[in-house]
Amino acid sequence: MPDFNATLTPEENKHNPFIMTGEGQARLFTTSLNDSPLPIHYEPAESPVGNILYPQATYNPISQRFYANHTVETDKERENYPYIMTTYRVVEHYQSGIMTRNMPWLNEAMPELFVELDEELAQTLNISNGDVVTIESKRLLKNGEQKGIVAKACVTKRLKPMMINGQKKHVVGMPFHWGYMGMSKGAVANDLAPSVGDPNTTIPEFKAFLCNVKKGGNIA
């Protein structure tokens, strides 16, 4: 964890800035983390491709899991959820939005939950700007019935399809500030996300998982 020592100038601090370690240096080899001693590459708990580096372990084997059969792990399942989802924030709202979604001026600027799609994907799915779309993930597959959440589509040049392991993969993104109460209501984006925590801090893997996007749906 790099940080600055408040009692030293940046110039004095620059050769040992990692104040959380005794020697002030970053460590590659450590025994204090649950997945120590050396950092290696894992794919997210739910990944469109396997781990090229370590085919025997796609994701971190000691990541913290709370439910069985929770994530997409086989290629057959991946066909049902072909897109990579990432979630993020918008500047107008804060966290679950319970304060900001009750501010009329902020709701005016960012009124509804939306999902951002790249232009190529939007064309394939025949989705245009402002259309209502349904987003599905394995978490909303309950008793064999696939449910989804609805949001407005935002077709943007800012997202581009990625070439991952020789395959073209589309990334979609949505903010997670909405909920079922308040002046501006919307679906909960994190209903889609897996409950998988990282081995050391239990920080959930909400930033990369798999989903499916369909045109149409009913905004409640």
Place this chain on the structure above:
Amino acid sequence: MNKTMLIDTSKCVACRACQTACKQWNQLPAEQTTFSGSYENPPAFTPNTWTKIAFREHEENDELHWYFSKQGCMHCSDAACMTVCPTGAIFRTSDGTVSIDKKKCIGCNYCAANCPFEVIAFCRTTNMPDKCTFCEDRVANGLQPACASVCPTGAIEYGLRTKLLTAAYDRVSKLQAGGKANASVYGASEVGGTAMLYVLEDTPEYYGLPTNPQVPFTARIWGHLFKPVRVLILIAMAFGLWANRKESDEVQEAKESNTI
């Protein structure tokens, strides 16, 4: 024009603090909006939205730009709205900005129809135009306009025009040296120079600003040719109506006797 705002789009992060601060100071209520495919909201200027951030995506040579600009009344030196206003309700303040005196306004909508930047919003319920006032109430009391006072990145600067013009050209030359070949100053000479100066990283059209804003020709004809003699025209019209009163009686009689 003494007081100017310099909007440096290369520093703008689109936090929309200016948009909200404008509403807060001027006590403008929020609007019911929907998400229509862009972060830009409300989609247009209304009597309750005097300034907003325009979001534009532009892709060139596989390089993507997301351009933000704070847009609103430009307070032009050669103001089309002022030229066409038949009652003098739109006037120039001592600071050189353009303001609307609603007591004089007759709600003719000429100003909104002729604005080259399409920033004057006309309210159909009150029949009144509305636009940015350059926070004249704040400025008169030695404060900055609300939008400039809240900008977290210094993208909106308020001050003397001469000073800010130099700053704008300095910034543009820095941007050009940094590889933004099309960077330019906008508002230095457009429509006689505007109180809103922009530093743009690219050509104005990519920001949704008109490349060559002009006062409409019809506005000039009306403003300079007919407006000065409008009282005479009104008298002539009244006289014409009065003079033709008799003929209309004849038409009436003819209708009654079914001759036509």
